[in-house]
Each structure stands twice: as structure tokens, then as C-alpha cells.
Amino acid sequence: MEFEHPRLARALGWFSLGLGLTQLAVPRQLSRAIGVGENPLLMRGLGLREIGTGVGLLARPRPVNWLWARVAGDVMDLALLGAAMRQQDTDRQKTLWASLAVAGVTALDAFAAMRLGRSLKEGVEAARRERGIPVEHSLAVNRSPAECYRFWRRFDNLPRFMKHVESIECEGNRSHWVVRAPGGTVEWDAEIVEDRPDDRIRWRSVEGSDVETYGWVRFEPGPQGRGCTVHVCLRYDPPGGALGAFFARLFGENPERQIREDMRHFKQVIETGEIPTTQGQPTGSRGLIGRTLAHGRHLS
Amino acid sequence: MKATCWHGTNDVRVEDVPDPHILNPRDAIVRVTSTAICGSDLHLYDGYIPTMMKGDILGHEFMGEVVAVGSAVKNLKVGDRVVNPFPIACGNCFFCQEEQFSLCENSNPNAWMAEKMWGHSPCGIFGYSHMLGGYAGGQAQFARIPYADVGPIKIPDGLSDEQVLFLSDVLPTGYMAAEACDIKPGHVVAVWGAGPVGLFAMLSAWLLGAGKVVAIDRVPERLQMAKEKCGAEILDYEQVDVLDALAEMTGGRGPDACIEAVGMEAHAPGLLGAYDKVKQALRLETGRPPALRQAIRACRNGGTVSIPGVFGGLIDKVPMGAIVNKALTLKSGQTHVQRYMAPLLERIANGEIDPSFIITHELPLEAAPQAYEMFRDKKDDCVKVVLKPWGDGAVGKVVH
Numbered sequence: 001m002e003f004e005h006p007r008l009a010r011a012l013g014w015f016s017l018g019l020g021l022t023q024l025a026v027p028r029q030l031s032r033a034i035g036v037g038e039n040p041l042l043m044r045g046l047g048l049r050e051i052g053t054g055v056g057l058l059a060r061p062r063p064v065n066w067l068w069a070r071v072a073g074d075v076m077d078l079a080l081l082g083a084a085m086r087q088q089d090t091d092r093q094k095t096l097w098a099s100l101a102v103a104g105v106t107a108l109d110a111f112a113a114m115r116l117g118r119s120l121k122e123g124v125e126a127a128r129r130e131r132g133i134p135v136e137h138s139l140a141v142n143r144s145p146a147e148c149y150r151f152w153r154r155f156d157n158l159p160r161f162m163k164h165v166e167s168i169e170c171e172g173n174r175s176h177w178v179v180r181a182p183g184g185t186v187e188w189d190a191e192i193v194e195d196r197p198d199d200r201i202r203w204r205s206v207e208g209s210d211v212e213t214y215g216w217v218r219f220e221p222g223p224q225g226r227g228c229t230v231h232v233c234l235r236y237d238p239p240g241g242a243l244g245a246f247f248a249r250l251f252g253e254n255p256e257r258q259i260r261e262d263m264r265h266f267k268q269v270i271e272t273g274e275i276p277t278t279q280g281q282p283t284g285s286r287g288l289i290g291r292t293l294a295h296g297r298h299l300s
Numbered sequence: 301m302k303a304t305c306w307h308g309t310n311d312v313r314v315e316d317v318p319d320p321h322i323l324n325p326r327d328a329i330v331r332v333t334s335t336a337i338c339g340s341d342l343h344l345y346d347g348y349i350p351t352m353m354k355g356d357i358l359g360h361e362f363m364g365e366v367v368a369v370g371s372a373v374k375n376l377k378v379g380d381r382v383v384n385p386f387p388i389a390c391g392n393c394f395f396c397q398e399e400q401f402s403l404c405e406n407s408n409p410n411a412w413m414a415e416k417m418w419g420h421s422p423c424g425i426f427g428y429s430h431m432l433g434g435y436a437g438g439q440a441q442f443a444r445i446p447y448a449d450v451g452p453i454k455i456p457d458g459l460s461d462e463q464v465l466f467l468s469d470v471l472p473t474g475y476m477a478a479e480a481c482d483i484k485p486g487h488v489v490a491v492w493g494a495g496p497v498g499l500f501a502m503l504s505a506w507l508l509g510a511g512k513v514v515a516i517d518r519v520p521e522r523l524q525m526a527k528e529k530c531g532a533e534i535l536d537y538e539q540v541d542v543l544d545a546l547a548e549m550t551g552g553r554g555p556d557a558c559i560e561a562v563g564m565e566a567h568a569p570g571l572l573g574a575y576d577k578v579k580q581a582l583r584l585e586t587g588r589p590p591a592l593r594q595a596i597r598a599c600r601n602g603g604t605v606s607i608p609g610v611f612g613g614l615i616d617k618v619p620m621g622a623i624v625n626k627a628l629t630l631k632s633g634q635t636h637v638q639r640y641m642a643p644l645l646e647r648i649a650n651g652e653i654d655p656s657f658i659i660t661h662e663l664p665l666e667a668a669p670q671a672y673e674m675f676r677d678k679k680d681d682c683v684k685v686v687l688k689p690w691g692d693g694a695v696g697k698v699v700h
Binding site: 267268277278281287 | 301303324325355357388391394405406407411433444
């Protein structure tokens with residue numbers, strides 16, 4: 001029998017939800033049915049776990065982790081059933097059947113997780129294909145095309161808003177880029193290949209560079225002469241190759257999002273002269289989540 | 301310094317935290333002399349605003365004395381006495397230049413979070429969740445003000461903190477809500493919620509030419525304040541059928557404008573009230589909108605429903621049919637405080653408005669935890685609490 005794996009994951013999600021709701025609603029009856037002593041609090045707790053996993057399975061398009069969470073839950077259930085076997089008030093025959101049923105579901109869960117897990121490899125493939133594909137973004141900026149052009153034309157301004165760019169030194173049409181990458185920096189030389197004042201700039205890495213890259217920016221006058229729309233295209237060639245790209249994506253570092261945040265910072269710098277921040281402001285004592293996130297990128 | 305910190309639902313603590321300092325060239329630091337608890341802070345206290353974190357410093361209504369300015373702040377100097385607006389606005393972006401300061405495109409460092417929730421981000425706001433910037437608030441002894449060359453307004457000598465503090469939020473918020481109603485001479489304006497914003501909306505409705513103002517609430521001392529200080533006719537929604545009463549007052553037509561100054565934690569008698577409480581508790585909706593529903597149903601054909609009340613996410617059973625078929629106009633938004641501070645300060649200075657009448661309690665900052673609880677539960681006739689971070693002027697319950 002051929003399972004289409006997302007459909008199997010979804011079916012298991014609905015199964016989790018149904019089981020969880022049953023555990024919540026009629027914990028005593030369910031305990032009796034599987035022949036174990038009544039412990040409604042534990043049964044309801046397990047029910048909440050099932051519902052959580054069920055929602056996870058149904059909400060995610062590729063819920064590999066949630067399938068493994070189901071497997072872990074199954075193992076926990078088997079352990080509990082095993083422990084129950086040693087209790088006085090257990091109907092051992094019923095409990096044995098229940099254990100066999102759980103073992104069967106465990107096998108199905110593990111099968112589904114492994115099937116879906118295999119397509120993670122396809123994800124790596126996708127990231128490999130994506131490498132070097134340019135990303136584009138447009139943003140309305142309340143400054144004239146001329147002001148934006150002048151700011152951008154001095155490439156040493158770019159590190160002020162491009163998060164991963166450590167420094168750019170420029171000399172005429174040539175520029176030397178130093179960009180942060182996992183485990184160090186990468187460097188290359190770029191040259192401007194098209195330069196139309198107040199309108200557009202196009203650049204690319206010089207021949208023979210370690211990194212092959214290019215980008216362009218275009219400043220389109222805004223409606224009624226107000227500000228402009230900045231169109232940017234950058235080819236991010238993620239260091240670390242396809243695997244690097246894949247892991248970057250896992251941690252939310254996808255190029256589309258990066259260019260959005262970089263451009264937001266460009267707008268903030270050119271419109272207000274600074275990038276608003278809360279880094280370094282006082283806070284009260286943080287909880288566990290806060291202490292963890294304080295080291296992250298998004299919250300302060 | 302001492303600061304009021306959020307630690308979870310019903311859990312606010314005054315903690316010792318580091319002093320703030322200048323982080324950007326356009327920052328200023330103020331020594332806070334007065335700060336207030338806003339009704340919208342109660343939504344944080346009750347745990348209905350997402351992306352709060354333990355340790356966040358609360359408070360967006362505050363004023364004080366400038367003690368430090370960044371290198372790019374030219375209009376303020378150390379020693380200036382200022383009131384600070386709750387929305388943080390850069391002054392340079394498209395929206396700021398349109399004077400829609402609460403829609404500032406640049407001031408929210410966590411704009412991506414708000415974009416996920418609402419499609420676009422409004423401005424950053426002091427002490428009001430990470431989704432709105434994660435900025436430390438002003439219920440503290442010192443506060444850092446970003447874009448300080450745009451927000452804070454200098455206060456002339458001779459005006460007390462109590463007279464000008466509410467320029468930071470509730471006075472402009474009530475005013476903008478009334479202004480949004482496009483009031484013509486003689487219009488009937490009904491206001492749901494006789495808390496600080498509702499009361500100031502009533503006063504503003506008169507200033508803008510209303511012919512009759514009606515206040516709807518259930519708390520006796522608030523209704524009394526609406527009647528005595530704001531010249532409103534009052535309706536206790538637990539005693540009378542509000543829709544019938546409003547129809548009666550307007551020859552069956554309904555109020556020309558309805559102002560919803562309640563927000564996401566509205567109460568309602570009977571089954572409908574219970575319905576929303578259950579749905580909100582189960583997080584099937586993030587707000588309870590019975591007051592909003594009633595305002596929409598009460599409003600006359602072609603009238604305006606203005607909503608200064610705070611909603612964060614999703615609400616249920618909004619009578620869209622009434623909005624469409626009665627051709628209603630809905631107006632809302634966080635207040636563009638910067639736009640209103642100067643004209644309202646002028647009205648205060650020349651004696652037209654004295655907003656201090658809403659203050660019922662002036663307490664030391666250390667009393668913030670009890671003050672939040674008292675304000676939320678409307679105990680001790682509490683309408684508005686002013687906190688005094690340095691202790692001076694904390695007179696306790698205020699007798700007017």
C-alpha cells in the first residue's frame with residue numbers, strides 16, 4: 001500500500017486530536033477500557049499532549065518534527081502501560097491489547113516520520129538550486145532619487161544597513177567587500193558596471209573572485225514628486241554552499257527576509273539618520289525565554 | 301533606578317533596574333516626575349496583549365525633566381520640563397510628514413512582528429509589547445525617549461504636572477476620537493465608557509459643537525463624573541436598555557456619532573457578556589466587543605462610529621450588516637498625539653480645559669502593583685492613578 005506521506009501525517013493529526021479529546025472528556029471510561037487504574041489527571045494531561053501534537057501535525061505543511069513528537073509520545077505511553085502492568089488493579093489482558101495497539105501506531109508514526117524526513121533531503125536540493133538566484137525587493141522611501149543615489153553610490157555607506165556586510169572600501173569604480181559568514185568572513189572585489197546618476201547603479205564581482213555575485217539598485221521617482229521607490233536586486237551567494245543555505249533558512253535567515261530587513265534599515269538611516277533600537281536599554285529581571293532571546297537577533 | 305515591570309498576568313512588580321542612557325543621536329533621557337497608568341495598560345496586566353516578556357518596563361504616559369540629550373537633539377536642553385507623547389515618531393517619513401505620527405514607518409524596530417499580525421506596522425509605543433517595538437516604558441524614575449527632537453513638548457512654568465500630564469495620551473486620544481466624528485452643531489454624541497478617554501471625548505465633543513452628549517457605563521462614580529464634569533446625560537447599561545434609551549433621546553433616529561472608548565475587555569450583562577468572556581478565555585477571539593456591537597447598532601443611519609478603544613487581534617460577531625446597510629463610517633487608530641499636543645496645551649494654558657479632574661489617586665511608584673489592581677477592579681472609586689517615581693506629591697486619594 002502506497003501512502004502519500006503528508007496525507008498520512010494529516011490522518012495521524014486527526015487521530016491525535018480525536019484521542020486527545022476523548023482523553024480529556026472521558027478519562028475514567030478510557031482508563032477502564034484499557035484496563036488500567038483510574039487517574040483522570042494523568043489521562044487529561046496525556047490528552048492535552050495529544051491535542052498539541054495533533055494541532056502541530058495539522059498546522060504544519062511538513063510536520064516531520066511533530067511526527068517524531070508523536071513517536072516520543074508513543075514511547076511514553078508504552079512506558080506508562082508497562083508500568084501499569086505491574087499494578088495490582090490492572091486488567092492485564094486489556095492492557096496488553098492496548099499496548100499492542102500503541103506499538104502498532106508507533107510503527108506507523110515512525111514510518112511516516114521517516115518517509116517525510118527523507119524529503120528533507122529534497123529541501124537541501126532546493127536550497128542548492130536556489131543558490132545564486134537573485135532576490136529583489138522594493139520599498140518606498142521619503143527621500144529624492146538624487147539623495148538616495150548619492151548615499152548608495154558611496155558603497156562604504158552600505159555596511160550601515162546591510163547586516164552581514166562588515167566593511168566595504170571603495171576606490172573609484174572598484175570596491176572591496178568583507179562579508180560575515182558562518183565561521184569567518186568572505187571577501188571579494190566588485191566593480192560598478194553601470195552608473196546612471198540619480199537613477200541606477202549596477203555592480204558585480206570582478207572576474208576571478210572567490211565569490212561570484214552581482215547587484216543593482218534603481219531609484220524610481222515617487223508619485224507627485226514625493227520621495228522615491230527603491231528597487232534592489234542582490235544575489236546572495238550563501239557561504240557554506242547548499243548546506244549552508246539550508247541551515248540559514250532553518251534559522252530564518254532566508255535571503256528574502258534579509259533583504260527586507262536590510263532595506264528597512266536603509267530607509268531608517270536615510271530618512272532619520274539612525275536605526276531605531278532598544279539594544280542596551282534597561283529591563284527588569286527576565287524570565288527563561290527573555291534570557292534566551294536576549295542573545296538572539298529579534299528581541300532585546 | 302526603580303521601574304514598574306511586567307511579569308505576567310496580574311503580576312506587576314517595582315524592581316531596581318539599571319538607569320537608561322543615550323543609545324542613538326536623537327535620544328533624550330528624562331527624570332520622570334509624573335506618570336500615569338492607562339486603561340490600555342490594564343490589557344497588558346490582564347494578559348491580553350501578545351509579545352510581552354517578563355521584565356518589560358511598563359508605562360506610556362509620562363513627563364519629566366530632561367537630564368541628557370543625544371548629539372542630534374537641538375531643540376531640547378538639560379533642565380527642560382517636557383510631556384512625552386506615547387507614540388514614537390521619527391518626523392521624517394511619509395506618515396509623520398502627513399502628521400499621522402502613530403503610523404510612523406521607522407520607529408518600530410520589530411516592525412516585522414506587527415506586519416505578520418496586521419499586514420503593516422504602526423509606530424513603536426513605549427512599554428507596550430515587543431510587537432510595538434519593545435521600548436522600555438515610563439513608569440520608572442528615568443526614561444529614554446527616542447526621536448526626542450520630534451515627540452516631547454516643552455511645558456511653560458505655572459502649569460502643574462497634573463494639568464499637563466494627560467497630553468501624553470488620554471486627552472489627545474479623547475479629542476481625536478471626537479474629532480473623527482465630524483461633529484456638526486447640535487449633533488448627539490454617545491460615548492461608551494466613562495473612563496479617562498471617554499470623559500475627555502465627551503469634553504471634546506462639546507468643544508467641537510455637539511448639542512447633546514450621552515455617557516454609557518455602569519460604574520456610579522464614573523457616570524457621576526461624566527454628568528458633573530463633562531455635562532453628559534448618563535445611562536447605566538445595567539439599569540436601562542441602552543438602545544431604547546438612545547432612541548428615546550433622539551426621536552428614534554439614534555446618535556449622530558458613537559464613540560467606543562472601552563476596547564477589548566468590555567463587559568455586558570446577561571448571555572451575550574458571558575458568550576464573549578468564554579470565547580476570549582478560550583482564545584477563540586482576542587477581544588470582547590459587546591460595547592462596539594452596541595455602538596454600531598445604536599448609531600444613526602449614515603453616522604460615525606469612532607473607536608479609540610484598544611483592540612489587538614480578532615473579535616467575533618461584528619454586525620457588518622448594520623455597517624453596510626446603515627452606511628456607517630468607522631474611524632479608529634492609535635492617536636497622533638504629536639499633532640494635538642500644542643493646540644491642547646494652549647487650551648489648558650488659557651483655562652479652557654483642566655484635565656486634572658479625572659485624577660483620583662496620586663501614589664508613589666512603589667505602589668504600582670496595588671494601583672494596577674485597584675484601577676482594574678475600579679475599587680476605591682478609582683478613575684485615574686498618577687504615580688510619583690520620586691515620592692514627592694504622592695498624596696494618596698485625591699479630593700477635588
